[in-house]
Amino acid sequence: MKRYEPKQLEPKWQQIWEDTKLYEVGEEPSRQKAYVIDMFPYPSGAGLHVGHVRNFSISDTYALYLRQKGKNVLRTIGFDAFGLPTENYAIKTGISPQEATDRQIAVFKGQLKKLGMSYDWSREAVTSDPGYYRWTQWIFLQLLKSGLAYQKENLQWWCEHDQTVLADEQVVNGRCWRCDNPVIKKSLKQWFFKITDYADRLLEGLNELDWPEKIKIQQRNWIGRSVGAELRFEIEGHADEQIDVFTTRADTIFSAAFIVLAPEHALVEKITTQAQQKDIAQYIEESAGKDDVERLAEGDKEKTGVFTGSYAINPANEEKLPIWIGDFVLGGYGTGAVFGDIHDERDFAFLNKFDIPARVTVIPEDKDEAVKVQAKEYTYTGEGILIDSGEFTGLRSEVARDQITAWLAAKGSAKETVNYKMRDWLISRQRYWGAPIPIIHCPKDGAVLVPEDQLPVELPKVESYQPNGDGRSALARAKDWLHTTCPECGGPAERETDTMDGYACSSWYFLRYTDPHNDKEAFSRAKADYWMPVDIYVGADHAVAHLLYARFWTMFFRDQDLLTVEEPFRGLRYNGYILAPDGSKMSKSKGNVVDPVDLIEEGYGADALRLYELFIGPYDQNINWNPTGIDGTKRFLNRVWALVQEHLEAKPDQGNTGTDQALETAVAVAVHKTIKKVTVDLEKFGFNTAIAAQMELVNELYRLKTKLPLGSEVWQKNLRLVVAIVAPFAPHISEELWEQLDGKGSVHEASWPTFDPTLVEDALMTIVLQVNGKTRGQIELNSDVAEDEVKQMAAESDAVKRHSTGLTIVKTIYIPGKLVNFVVK
RNA sequence: GCCGCUGUGGUGGAAUUGGUAGACACGCGGGACUCAAAAUCCCGUGCUAGCAAUAGCGUGUCGGUUCGAGCCCGACCAGCGGUACCA
Numbered sequence: 001m002k003r004y005e006p007k008q009l010e011p012k013w014q015q016i017w018e019d020t021k022l023y024e025v026g027e028e029p030s031r032q033k034a035y036v037i038d039m040f041p042y043p044s045g046a047g048l049h050v051g052h053v054r055n056f057s058i059s060d061t062y063a064l065y066l067r068q069k070g071k072n073v074l075r076t077i078g079f080d081a082f083g084l085p086t087e088n089y090a091i092k093t094g095i096s097p098q099e100a101t102d103r104q105i106a107v108f109k110g111q112l113k114k115l116g117m118s119y120d121w122s123r124e125a126v127t128s129d130p131g132y133y134r135w136t137q138w139i140f141l142q143l144l145k146s147g148l149a150y151q152k153e154n155l156q157w158w159c160e161h162d163q164t165v166l167a168d169e170q171v172v173n174g175r176c177w178r179c180d181n182p183v184i185k186k187s188l189k190q191w192f193f194k195i196t197d198y199a200d201r202l203l204e205g206l207n208e209l210d211w212p213e214k215i216k217i218q219q220r221n222w223i224g225r226s227v228g229a230e231l232r233f234e235i236e237g238h239a240d241e242q243i244d245v246f247t248t249r250a251d252t253i254f255s256a257a258f259i260v261l262a263p264e265h266a267l268v269e270k271i272t273t274q275a276q277q278k279d280i281a282q283y284i285e286e287s288a289g290k291d292d293v294e295r296l297a298e299g300d301k302e303k304t305g306v307f308t309g310s311y312a313i314n315p316a317n318e319e320k321l322p323i324w325i326g327d328f329v330l331g332g333y334g335t336g337a338v339f340g341d342i343h344d345e346r347d348f349a350f351l352n353k354f355d356i357p358a359r360v361t362v363i364p365e366d367k368d369e370a371v372k373v374q375a376k377e378y379t380y381t382g383e384g385i386l387i388d389s390g391e392f393t394g395l396r397s398e399v400a401r402d403q404i405t406a407w408l409a410a411k412g413s414a415k416e417t418v419n420y421k422m423r424d425w426l427i428s429r430q431r432y433w434g435a436p437i438p439i440i441h442c443p444k445d446g447a448v449l450v451p452e453d454q455l456p457v458e459l460p461k462v463e464s465y466q467p468n469g470d471g472r473s474a475l476a477r478a479k480d481w482l483h484t485t486c487p488e489c490g491g492p493a494e495r496e497t498d499t500m501d502g503y504a505c506s507s508w509y510f511l512r513y514t515d516p517h518n519d520k521e522a523f524s525r526a527k528a529d530y531w532m533p534v535d536i537y538v539g540a541d542h543a544v545a546h547l548l549y550a551r552f553w554t555m556f557f558r559d560q561d562l563l564t565v566e567e568p569f570r571g572l573r574y575n576g577y578i579l580a581p582d583g584s585k586m587s588k589s590k591g592n593v594v595d596p597v598d599l600i601e602e603g604y605g606a607d608a609l610r611l612y613e614l615f616i617g618p619y620d621q622n623i624n625w626n627p628t629g630i631d632g633t634k635r636f637l638n639r640v641w642a643l644v645q646e647h648l649e650a651k652p653d654q655g656n657t658g659t660d661q662a663l664e665t666a667v668a669v670a671v672h673k674t675i676k677k678v679t680v681d682l683e684k685f686g687f688n689t690a691i692a693a694q695m696e697l698v699n700e701l702y703r704l705k706t707k708l709p710l711g712s713e714v715w716q717k718n719l720r721l722v723v724a725i726v727a728p729f730a731p732h733i734s735e736e737l738w739e740q741l742d743g744k745g746s747v748h749e750a751s752w753p754t755f756d757p758t759l760v761e762d763a764l765m766t767i768v769l770q771v772n773g774k775t776r777g778q779i780e781l782n783s784d785v786a787e788d789e790v791k792q793m794a795a796e797s798d799a800v801k802r803h804s805t806g807l808t809i810v811k812t813i814y815i816p817g818k819l820v821n822f823v824v825k
Numbered sequence: 826g827c828c829g830c831u832g833u834g835g836u837g838g839a840a841u842u843g844g845u846a847g848a849c850a851c852g853c854g855g856g857a858c859u860c861a862a863a864a865u866c867c868c869g870u871g872c873u874a875g876c877a878a879u880a881g882c883g884u885g886u887c888g889g890u891u892c893g894a895g896c897c898c899g900a901c902c903a904g905c906g907g908u909a910c911c912a
Contacts, residue, residue, distance in 0.1 A: 173909080214829060218907060221828070226911075247912060260912095303910085328910045338912045345826090346910055421911050543907075583905095615850070617838060622905075626837060632850045635865095642865085689839070692849035699849090702866090768845050773893035775845050802879095813892055819844050823892045 001649065004641035006605025010732040014116050022746055023118045025074055027530040034071040035531050036063040039539025039546070040078045040125075040509060043104040044085055046588040048111040050625060051540075051578040053596045054613040058575055058687065059538040060117045061614060064728035065682050067118070068752035074531050075118055076513050078125035079105050082133075083502045084162060084178045087433035090465045097433040097465065101128055111597050115606045116731050118748065125512045127505035132512060133435035134456030135522035136505050139553070140438055141449050142560060148194040149427075151447060155264060155288075155331065156426060158186035163467035164430040165190055167501060168423055169222075169545035185288060188471065191437060191498065192424040195552045199223055199420045201566075202551055211572040212620070215543045222544040224421025229405040230335065232413040233259060233312035235271060236320065243267060243312055243323070246334030246419055250408070251400040253316045254389040255341040255361040257351060259323045260305060262331035263287045271323060273309025280306050280325060287327040303328055303350045314339075315413035316404070317390065322356065334419050348379035361389050362397050425549065427501040432465050432474040434499025442486035442493040451487050457495065472497045503545055507553040510534050510568060522562075529564045537569040540577060547572070573685060576622040578613070583624050594625055607730035608634040614687035614729065633691075637733055639698050640726060643705070644719055644737050650711025663708040665759070670700045671718045672759040678725050679752070687729070694726060716741060721753045769794050770821040771803040787814055794820040 017023065027033075038059050041052060056077075063075045081101045090097045105126065112119070125132055143149040157166040159176040165188060170177040195202075203223050206216045228248035235241050243259060261268055263284045272280045283306045305326030312321045321339070328346055329338055340347035342358040351358050362384045363370040373380040374387075383397045392400045392407075408414030428437065436457045438450035450457055460481035468476040475497040476482065486493035508522065514531040515523040547569070554568040579585060580592040587593065600606050611633040617623045674697040681690035701722070708715075720741045727734035727747045738747035762783055767790060769777045777799025781790060791812055794800055804824045811823040 214907085217829065221908070224911065228912085245912085249912080328912095330911065333911045340912085344912065346912075349910095419911075612850095615837090621831085621838095623837075626851070629837065629851055636850085638865085688837095689849080692839075695849055766845085770844080770893070773844095773891090775893095778845065811892065813844095815844055818841095819893090821844080821892055 001642070001645045004638050004733070006607060006637075006732065007601070007603060009736050010114070010116060010600075010606050013732045013735045014113060017116075017118075017746075018121075020746075022748065023075065024120045024122055025072055027527060028072050029530065031072040032070070033074065033531060034063070034066045034536075035074045035510075035534045036066065036536045037075060037510060037513065037534060037538070038077065039537070039542060040080050040506070041108065042083060042085070043079045043081055043101060043108050045089060045100075045104060046593055047104075047107050048596060049578075049586060050594045050596050050599075050613065051586065053115060053609060054578055054616075054619075055538060055540065055575050056112075056115065056117055057610040057613050058573065058619050058685070059536065060731075061610070061687060061728045062536060062538075062682065062685070064118055064731060064748055065752065067748055068724070068727065068750060070751065073118075074120065074123075074513070076120045076123040076125075077112065077117070078509050078513065079108065079127065080502065080506050080509075081105065081126050081128035082434045082499075082505055084164075084431065084433070087431055087465055090433070094464075096461070098128070098459075101126075114597055114600055115610065118731070123513050123516045125509050125516055127435075127502070127509065128433075130456045130458050131519065132509075133505065135512070136435045136500065136508070137438040137450070137455050137457060138452060138522060139508060140500065140504070141452060141455075143193055143556065144449060146556070146560070148197065148556065149191060150194065151189055151191050153189040154187060155185040156188050156190055157183045158188070159183050162431070163469075163471075165426060165428060167426045167503070167545070169425075169503075169548075190426055191428040192426050193504075193552070195425045195549070196420060196422060198552050198555055199225065199422055201555055202548060205551065205555075205567050209567060209572065210570055212574050215547065215572065215574060218543045219548060222422055222548065225418060226420075227416075227418050229408075229414050230417045231315060231339070231408060233315060233321070233339070235267075235323070236311040236313060238271060238310070241267060241270060243337050244335045245337045245339050246417060247339065249343065249397075249401065250405045250414070251386060251389075251392075251395075251397040252341050252343045252362060253314065253339070253404060253408075254386075254392075255343060255359050256314050256316075256319070256321055256339040257342065257347075257358040258340045258356050259312045259321050260326045260329045260338050260340055260350070261308075261323065262329040262336040263325050263327055264331040265325070265329075265336045268308065268325055271308050271310040276307060276309040280308060283325065303346065303353050305350065305354065307354075315408055315411065324350075324354075326350065332423055333421065342376065342379055343381055345379055345381060359388060361387055363387055425501075425503075425552075427504055428498035429501055430467055430471055430473045430498055432459070432462065432467075432499065434502060435505055436475070437496045437498050437500055439496040440484060440486055440493045441496060442488060442491060444491060445486055445488040445493075447496075448486055448488050448493070454487075459499075468497075473499065475499075503549050506546055507549045508557075510537075510550070511554075511557070511563070525562060525564075528562075532563065532565045533568055533570045536571045536573060538573045538575055540575050543574075574620055576618075576620050579622060579624045581624050581626065586625075594627075599630065604630055604634050605637075605732070607733050608637055611637065611691060611729050615691045617688055619685050619687055636691075636695050636698065637730055639702070640722070641733060641737070643698065643701060643710075644723070644740060646705070647710040647715050647719055648740060650709060660708055663704065664714045667701065667704055667708060667714060667718050668756070669759045670697055670704070671721050672755040673697075675721065675725055675753050675755040676760050679755070682728070691729060694722075694729075697722065723747060724750055724753050765817045767794060767817075768819040769797055769799050770819060771800055771824060773821060774803075776800060776803050783817065787816070790814065791820055795822065 036059050038055055063073050067073045086097045086100050089100055140149060157171050159166055161179045161181040162176060171183055174182055176183050203225055206219060226248050228246055229250045231245050233243045305324045308323045310323045312323050314321055340350055342348055342360055343362055360374050363373050364384045386392050386395050386400050392404055405414050405416060436459060438457045440448045440450060442448050460478040462474050462478050465474050467473055482495050484493055484495055511523045511528050515527040518524060550568050555566055557563040558566055596609055599609050608630060612630040615633055674693050677693040678690045720743055723734045723737045734747050743750060764780050765783045767779050767781060768775055779797055791814055800822060807824040809822050809824050813821040
């Protein structure tokens, strides 16, 4: 018997697929398309690991299934090649990031090819390729022209270790997402994309998407839309200045006890009295120097603040309110100012710490609770009934909110507003290895756009890669590149030395895939419209950053008439991580990374590996790597292989068709039931259970082959079906077996089998017998036996009699085709 | 703190969505083949008692609803992920 040798069989088919361009696709308007890709990888020095394999196997299996269903499937891969790790490696070793990237991509591609993924390699996109980032820069210019890119100086997250600013989305627990060092706030002039203009669309669009609810919730929280009012407070002694305050609780305005401004608030300097100036200045300095990690470590949100010496006037009741500053008020949210009262946890803490008098104006409906609240035993932050609130006393807080806002608005001291937690997307990075921002700074004309015909602004070769030490990247030292002429006036000017956040580059690669070689446009509308949106996008991580940015850009492209779709990713599947056997994260530094190629070359083969990574558990769950489990899927493939070989070697006269109708039907029934199960499971990404069903089928066929000899036409037909449903999971072995079984063409172009409904219906039903809800036995009956008869036979069965003699049956429950339960007393 | 998820044999997990808990697989035990081993094939494998038929117990804990709960409800415990004073 020919042995199953994945080591020679897999490379053979990989070569054939490449030679025949099996997976290369084009636009075919008459066919239904499907676009199935993964979040493209960062080509890190650690190479491909088993986590990637799980991610890619999920999408590849699904894509192969859709191909067999007749869809025109676009599936490819690219590399998210710009970024800090490569640049840091360059600084350490002196090897240029270009070279390191090329080398790493070559390693990745070598590994990927051994996995036999159904990629259209002609569409590969690499973000650090000038032919790619030329268009990233072009998009930057379009955003700028549309007023969606701008430069602004204010406080930003700064990572001292990496010498660069970071976006909000890249600060994790007050630390840099790359080097894990604490970040600080620093005032810098930076480039931003105005993603906040799209906040409502980004929020509403979520409702239509086939995404995990978890991710939608995360995005909603990140966008953080809250509806409220901006209230205007006059300042005593400063007739020409007012303080605007954002609140979602206008109903509590009568309880206002104080005002707090963020330390960086523009009015602080103006309103601070002589006596308070020293304290205020000192506080501002201290709070600016603190990083978030420090602040959190300082203990549980202990409130700090300093009185400015000035007072504001409550527009509702003309009361005088002391104006403080405090760093628990954020400069970047709302108006950077709040009014404080007893109906808020933080304000309550502040009141207590500084002994500011406060008044309760909202009490709960419960009388006893109300007494405690009025006694200020604790802070009440819920909805309730207004007291001591002028003409609004007695109203419910939800109602009073709108009425008070309207009342103040009529007096000119309020307006309804909406606020978002999400800030604009900070995209400048003071690092070398990124797409240069296509701007020229001219002493006369200011920030001037690089003309589109001069794109790309290519990264110049430089001697060394470390940041310049003055807040600029290594590009500041590339003098020939840096010094240029102003496109407006022709005078001497300097190029922008910041590069773009890598997330900019990854915000449109799925569009480049649809038209990867276009050197006239980023992508042609016709091609993008044919393929977009991505039907299934598979990956882990990036719940708020990438997935939000890519949606933003897609919406922008639509607004620019470059594209028809509003949303880039119709379906998102979030796969779980593969962890080390002890549950820790796999990492190069811990030395616990499992290299998939090692497993393939040990003899397991790519098919067994892919199968195992899908079989290991539900696709979206984190799983600890178990190094022995892969034996199971290898054995399964071996059994499929051996079954087919035995069939092919069987003498035809041993297994003439028609010898045993019942057994032949049994084979077909087993196969068709599995086709049904696997189809249903694939549709819902139930890969693990689909594989289990295939294993059950093969076990059953092993039992049947001892009774119905292999070699017959019936076996041939059914084994071909088995191979067809195994194909998306184990593409190589099934291609080989398909050929051996005289299948036409490639199994990956073969049609996905449909099950015969008459074969799937059961002729027999198993009725479970229960007494008082406890299972006591079962009986097998023909499926068409009527209810009364089933009940009677059940009642007469030994199992039921044993537990009911001497007792009376008070009730009989029948679940058709499944179960009879006797309630006895 | 807030939001979300998860908890089932020695292990990874399954369970038609309220109807036989533990499919499938790993591991382990036994057998066949072999001089022997590997590979392969077959049988067994939740716990307790029993030769067995069978009985009792069993899905993180406690309670509830129901003829019947891994699944629904309430309270709690543990672990994981997200978020970080957002007014």
